[in-house]
Amino acid sequence: MNQWLDERLHISRLNDKFLRKAFPVHHSFFLGEITLFSLIILIITGIVLALSYEPSNSLIVNSFDPGTADKPNLIPAAYHSALKMNAMPFGDMMRRVHHWTANIMVAAAVIHMMRIYFTGAFKKPREINWWIGMLLLIFAALTAVTGYILPYDNYAYNTVKVVYGIAASVPWVGSWLAQAAFAGNFPGDGIIPRIYGYHIMLLPGILLALTAAHMLLMIKQKHTQPQYAKRIAYKKIVGVPLLTQQTPIMLMLTLLFAGIIMLFSAFIPVHPVEFFGPPSTTPIENIKPDWYLLWVFGALAIIPSFEFHILGGIIGSEFVGAILLPTVVIGAMFAVPMLDRSKDNNYYAENPTNHPVRLAIGTSFMALLIIMSVAGYKPDLISANVLTTANANTVLWILMFVVPAATYFATIGIVRGIRALREADERESLSHSAAADD
């Protein structure tokens, strides 16, 4: 049979080209794989969930609590279907797996990017893949946000309201843009079908296409080689082939990973739709986005209120905090490969401590995002009496500058220290061996 297939499909060529692709042996190279597996789990659980989901926000009678004939209890069909899903055997579990995997996917992607950044793997010739990776991150976040909205409980309702407000805050074209994106004035009759289309067709399609491009480029360009490869065989590719060595490792990883997600999902509930109830005029106290968008939220919480009118357009704090600022941050991340001017192709993963400035910029950037995320907890910090309403903004603004700066200098200091120790070590061993030689 192999021969029959081979004659038609040239399996042996495929084998040489792809299936023998060498994988570097280092645990940090698994992060990308975890991200990929998460995407697959998300698609599978997503399909299962879509089978029972009703993408409509028209009001129907709640079958769990129908009310009375003259005062029926009407709730949106999408919310109703989420309730029904929870009532199904393992329905709640399926939602939890989907939710947890989404969080883990973003986390794995972020750590994967950190690995790429700190080891210099974004350098020539891999710039394109860095950019595709950035797009993947952005679209993953968008997919997550649209997914949030689908259960259409009060939480989702408030979320989509803010997202609509952000889209509408773009000067000049804002209201047109928001209406086009969300099917009319908020909350139009078509809002859930629209977001459903985004979440299950458009965005996953984009994610899959980008993932395919990401992987093909990676196969074409090969991984950066870990440092030990330099010593073993200079400028040669060192690693284990996909078939048959890497595959069992991957399978193990998948199973282990799936197991961990199951464990999470079994014990940590997510987003209780019953608790938040159907959309209502009652706001939710301390509503917050997921952790990977908390920094934008924090920026909005401490930005002062202002409004400029320019040529009939309005530029307000909403636009600056929720669109301009993230654009600047993401733009800076996009620009990372362009800051490196080296002409040669980079073969080897670099030791971060050999590039103290890059390392320090990276850590202080992360410190900045963390402080901004902490600012997202401003209301909670105030109610816990850590800060007061009067001083919260000032304190958080100061922290936003001081902490990243401190992190920068601390990192550089620590790296210098490490290097000095290392050099002292080397000198010592050198003098010892010299002494032994005598």
Add this chain to the structure above:
Amino acid sequence: MTRYRKQDPEITRRRFINAAMGTTATVGIVSLVGVLGTANPVFRLTRDKMPPVEGDILVHASASKEGEIIKVSELSEQLIRAWPMGKDKEGNNLIRKGDPNNVLALYRFPKGQIIAPTNLEATIDGEIVAYSDICTHAGCSVSDDDQTEGQMKCPCHSGQYDPKRGCKVVGGPPPRPLAQLPIKQDGDKLVVAGFFLENPYPFTESEWEARKEAVKAQLA
């Protein structure tokens, strides 16, 4: 002997591919614009989507008491959320909650506490005041501030308003005060006395003027 000028009658493959890609991109962008045009449905101003109009009666918006007429005696320094209730074409009662941005916030403060820039003529005896309950920042419903008595806080990005001073912004990102709604008293009922004094969320000034005209034209 004839000299042939060297010429290549066929376009090269590369030229062809470039031209094809250019055409595809152009057609693609043009059709995308077309599609985006259809993505935005027409808005129809129905009576349940109208902003509060003169003569509307205020009813409770909280889930437990929704639709019950608010009595003056129920008001206090605690926020009460309300919907405007008008009439449909047949003259039946109709709660204008087709647009969730119509939700209102009602307060009653001891006399003398409500001060400028609140429009005192639009309050009832300088004691009862009504505002749009929709945060001018991104459109969340605003609540009582649990930290400071008699203040309002938006749970979304902690915008803060002072309802005794025209709901001006006292903290956080909202760009404008909440719009004040003129009200008057009719027996024990609260009645809307006119349009919002400023543009409420999500209208800009010119959009708000246009909406007021559209409402007047439809009700006339």
